[in-house]
Amino acid sequence: MTTKKEEKRIRTRFAPSPTGPLHIGSVRTALFNYLFARKNRGDFLLRIEDTDKERSKKEWEVQLMESLEWFGLNWDEGPILSDQQKIDFGNHLVNYLGSHAPYRQSERTYIYKKYLQQLIDAGQAYFCFCTKEELDAQKQYLMSIGEPPVYQGKCRDLSKGKAEEYLREGKKCVIRFKTPENLKISFNDLIRGKIEFDSSVLGDFVIAKDLENPLYNFTCIVDDAEMEISHVIRGEEHVSNTPKQIVLIRALGFEEPAYAHLPLILNAQKKKMSKREGKTSVTEYIEEGYLAEALVNFIALLGWNPGTEREIFSIDELIADFSLNKIQKAGAVFNLEKLNWLNGVYLRKKSLKDLTSACLPYLEKAGFVENVSLDLYRIKETKEEVFIDWLEKVVFLYQERIKKLTEITELVDYFFKKELDYPKELLAWKQMSDKEISDSLNASLRIISDLDDFKADNIQEALFKEAEKIGDRGSLLWPLRVSLTGKKSSAGPMEIAETLGKEKTMERIKKAIRIMKNE
RNA sequence: GGCCCUAUCGUCUAACGGUCAGGACACCAGAUUUUCAAUCUGGUAAUCAGGGUUCGAUUCCCUGUAGGGUCACCA
Numbered sequence: 183m184t185t186k187k188e189e190k191r192i193r194t195r196f197a198p199s200p201t202g203p204l205h206i207g208s209v210r211t212a213l214f215n216y217l218f219a220r221k222n223r224g225d226f227l228l229r230i231e232d233t234d235k236e237r238s239k240k241e242w243e244v245q246l247m248e249s250l251e252w253f254g255l256n257w258d259e260g261p262i263l264s265d266q267q268k269i270d271f272g273n274h275l276v277n278y279l280g281s282h283a284p285y286r287q288s289e290r291t292y293i294y295k296k297y298l299q300q301l302i303d304a305g306q307a308y309f310c311f312c313t314k315e316e317l318d319a320q321k322q323y324l325m326s327i328g329e330p331p332v333y334q335g336k337c338r339d340l341s342k343g344k345a346e347e348y349l350r351e352g353k354k355c356v357i358r359f360k361t362p363e364n365l366k367i368s369f370n371d372l373i374r375g376k377i378e379f380d381s382s383v384l385g386d387f388v389i390a391k392d393l394e395n396p397l398y399n400f401t402c403i404v405d406d407a408e409m410e411i412s413h414v415i416r417g418e419e420h421v422s423n424t425p426k427q428i429v430l431i432r433a434l435g436f437e438e439p440a441y442a443h444l445p446l447i448l449n450a451q452k453k454k455m456s457k458r459e460g461k462t463s464v465t466e467y468i469e470e471g472y473l474a475e476a477l478v479n480f481i482a483l484l485g486w487n488p489g490t491e492r493e494i495f496s497i498d499e500l501i502a503d504f505s506l507n508k509i510q511k512a513g514a515v516f517n518l519e520k521l522n523w524l525n526g527v528y529l530r531k532k533s534l535k536d537l538t539s540a541c542l543p544y545l546e547k548a549g550f551v552e553n554v555s556l557d558l559y560r561i562k563e564t565k566e567e568v569f570i571d572w573l574e575k576v577v578f579l580y581q582e583r584i585k586k587l588t589e590i591t592e593l594v595d596y597f598f599k600k601e602l603d604y605p606k607e608l609l610a611w612k613q614m615s616d617k618e619i620s621d622s623l624n625a626s627l628r629i630i631s632d633l634d635d636f637k638a639d640n641i642q643e644a645l646f647k648e649a650e651k652i653g654d655r656g657s658l659l660w661p662l663r664v665s666l667t668g669k670k671s672s673a674g675p676m677e678i679a680e681t682l683g684k685e686k687t688m689e690r691i692k693k694a695i696r697i698m699k700n701e
Numbered sequence: 702g703g704c705c706c707u708a709u710c711g712u713c714u715a716a717c718g719g720u721c722a723g724g725a726c727a728c729c730a731g732a733u734u735u736u737c738a739a740u741c742u743g744g745u746a747a748u749c750a751g752g753g754u755u756c757g758a759u760u761c762c763c764u765g766u767a768g769g770g771u772c773a774c775c776a
Contacts, residue, residue, distance in 0.1 A: 199776050234775055314774075321772090330703050331772060356774050374706070383704050383772080391774050398776045421705060422771045445707080445769095452768065480713095483725090487714055491724045510707095510714080513769065517712045520726040530739075582739040611735070649735090659735035671737030 192224025193412045196250075196257070197402070199231040200242035203463035204249040206516070207417060207447045207455060210481045214444060215415045216255045217482070217504040227409060228257040228284040233401055238288070240270050247271070249464050251278055253474050254497060260284050285409070287401050294396040297404050297434055298357060298389070306433045307389060309345045309355045310337040332385025333358065357390040359400075359430060367425040372413075372442040372506050379425040387426055403427045407436035415442045415506075418513075419454070442506050445485050446513040455516060471544065471587025473532075476525040484514045494527065526585045538570065538577045541590045545573070548591040550598035563600050575681045579673035593672075597682065602668035602690065606697050611660030619661050620698045626662045627691045636684045638676040645676065665694030 194215040198208055219226035228250070232238035250257075260283040267283060268276050301307035310333075321331040337345075338360065348355065361384045368378035389400040396404075402423075406414060421443050431438055449455045455462050461470075467477060479495050487510075488495070488503045495503070529537065545551050551559040557570040580593045596602055609619050629644045645662075649655040663675035666682060679687040 197776085201776075231776060237775070310774095317774090325702060325772090328702055354774090377705070379704075385772095388774055395774085397774075402776085417770095418706070419770060420776090423776090443706090448769080450712090454770075483713065485713090489715080491715075493725055512707050514714090515712055517726065520713065523726055526739090580738085583737070585738095654735090656735040661735095663735065669736090673737085675735075 190412050191410070192219060192222040193227065193410055194219045194224065194415055195227040195229050195406070195409065195411050196255075197229040197231050197405075197416075198246055199234065199237070200239060200246055201234065201237040202242055203465045204246050205455070205462050206464055206467070206481070207462075209249070209253065209464055209477075210447060210484065211415065211417055211444060212250065212255055213253070213478060213481055214486070214504075214509075215413075217501055218413060218415060218506060219258075220501045221504045224412070225258045226255075227259060227411070228282075229405060229409070230284050230286045230288075231398065231401065232286060232288045233396060233398065235288070235395075243284075244271055244275060245465065247275060247279070247284065249468075251275075252468060253464075253478060257282055257284065261286075261289070285405070287405065290401075290405070291394055291396075293408065294390070294401055294404055295393050298393055298396060298400070301359070301389075301433060302357070304433075305360070307357055307359050308338060308340065308386075309349065310358045310386075310388070311340075311345075311348050311353050311355045312336055313354075330383045330385070332383065333387070335386055338386060355392070356388045357392065358386040359389045359426075359433070361386050361426075361429055365429075367428050369424060369428060369438070369441055371421075372440055373445075373509050374443060374511055377421065377424070379422075381425070381429065384426055384429070389430070399423055399426050400430060403430050403434070403436065406439055407431070407434070411439050413442060414439045415444065418443045418446050442509070445510050447484060448513045448515045450515060452513070452515060454513075460516075469588075471540075471589070472521065472525050473528045473540075473587075476521065476528040479528075480521045480524050484516065485510045494524075522585045529584055529587075530582055532581075534574050534578055534581070537581060538574045540587055541577050542573070544587055544591055545594075545598075548595070550591065550595065561598050563598060572681070579677055579681065583673070596667045596669065596672075602693070604664065604668035606700075608668070608670060609661045609664050609694060609698065611656045614657060614661070616698060618657065620695060622658050622661045623665060623691055623695050623698065626658060626665075627688060627695070630679065630684065630687060630691070633684070636680060638674075638680040641676040641679050661694065662691065665691050 196208075196212040196215050198204065198212075216226050218224075228247075230243055230246075232243070260281075262281065263271075263276065263279060263283045271279065298307065302309075312333075317333070320334060324331040337358070361381050363381060365381040366378055367381055368376055371377050387399065388397060390396040405411075424441060424443075428438060446454050449460055461467060464477070475496065478497050478500070482495060482500050483493070486504070486508055489508055532540070542551075546553065549562055551561055551568070551573070554560050554567065558567055559570065559573060560567050576594050576597050577590065580590060584590055584593065609623075614622070625648055626645070629648055630641065633640060633644060645658060646655070649658045652658060659675055663672060663678070664670070666675060666678050666687060672678065682690070
């Protein structure tokens with residue numbers, strides 16, 4: 183005889199509803215489910231909770247899966263893709279999905295119906311014919327006298343005959359669960375410890391609009407049981423749903439999963455992040471040029487810590503170090519500054535090739551270049567053709583300076599413009615007089631025109647030699663740099679000159695000289 | 702309002718009941734530098750309050766305070 187419980191396979195799920203873009207908090211929920219499953223060599227499932235037919239849209243479902251793909255959060259199993267889904271999802275996503283389509287609640291109505299009927303037959307659920315107006319008034323009243331605003335059970339003991347009669351008449355109704363009275367429902371939250379509720383605060387809650395239209399709390403527990411989910415890891419806002427789900431689980435004789443409720447991600451006002459203020463959907467962060475690695479690293483550290491002082495983690499390293507008991511109980515403010523820093527770290531880590539290809543869409547969108555053929559681009563304004571290698575040189579100059587991919591366009595715009603537009607005063611380093619500026623620019627022009635091998639090192643050597651005579655590098659380099667970029671801050675002038683090429687460099691210095699002459 | 706949860710630098714967080722309360726971001730100063738970054742060095746900055754328990758409390762208990770979540774025929 184063995185008393186040791188058989189090791190249950192770890193199975194988690196991410197269960198979003200396709201009613202909008204993926205929320206940053208949902209990504210963290212997905213990530214933690216993923217990390218926990220991978221860490222324990224278990225399964226990670228995706229379940230689309232689209233029981234709300236009004237609000238659920240296929241477009242959101244597609245976008246949601248694309249976001250998950252972007253983050254690299256792959257799920258393990260699912261039904262076979264239908265022909266309709268292949269059309270809806272598009273080639274790219276179909277290729278990506280392979281055989282792992284997500285579970286969709288809208289396709290599982292027959293399952294819920296079966297269990298719903300079971301509860302009704304057993305007298306554990308009943309039809310309620312109360313009107314919305316009636317219920318609203320009741321709720322108002324209960325709250326005004328400080329009682330929990332729960333259903334008072336008017337239809338609870340309606341006779342079977344009467345209910346059937348109403349049903350036949352086509353009277354509007356819902357299905358309520360007959361919540362056991364005077365019952366303490368407690369569960370052991372893996373993050374928070376024991377949490378207890380009194381069943382009186384639950385009331386006879388609605389579990390379905392009708393047999394064909396079950397509601398969240400019901401579909402959720404049926405699916406979790408059917409899919410043999412071992413750990414339900416979800417946001418803190420679900421704590422109050424848990425006792426409802428537990429009484430349903432018991433009524434249906436299912437096995438209770440383990441629960442872990444994640445602390446919320448808060449905005450700067452310490453409130454639950456909402457769409458109203460700030461960016462909450464991941465698509466916005468993607469568009470702004472945050473990298474998946476950076477976002478994953480950042481989000482993981484929001485409410486979880488490795489127990490060491492390490493800050494940088496790849497997703498595989500997170501899997502290796504992840505554990506639920508290192509998760510924080512209190513909500514965490516989304517700290518954009520730290521995300522920016524982390525993104526910079528990952529941007530600097532990227533190979534130049536990868537970074538450049540990540541920047542290209544932004545450069546094209548800004549109208550700087552257009553793709554001509556494989557590696558060939560055309561600068562839109564000058565019609566000049568450049569190879570990808572050259573674009574890599576441009577990007578390289580700013581690899582250490584960008585925090586987000588969007589920033590690349592304003593940083594490098596001067597490489598793509600025919601004419602630079604800047605005020606004359608910008609050419610002055612400290613208190614330089616007009617004459618000093620002109621002299622400085624002429625000196626740079628002379629030095630550069632004398633140079634044969636136009637490499638940054640050579641340019642620097644020649645320039646520094648001249649600067650020594652003047653005794654001040656700034657008065658030579660600043661005007662030169664501004665003449666090439668039209669900006670008060672940028673990468674170094676020698677590197678820029680090399681990238682620009684001798685001809686353009688000279689053109690721009692000459693232009694600056696003309697500006698000094700007020701021409 | 703009822704119920705539930707939470708509380709360490711501005712923010713994310715570390716600290717078997719014994720640490721000088723540690724790290725990271727941000728900020729400030731210095732080094733480097735033509736500028737802006739990057740980089741390096743240093744610095745400012747916290748245990749919500751009051752009671753217990755204990756030789757000793759950030760840590761355990763109670764009360765208060767503050768903040769958050771939730772109270773749908775949404776999920």
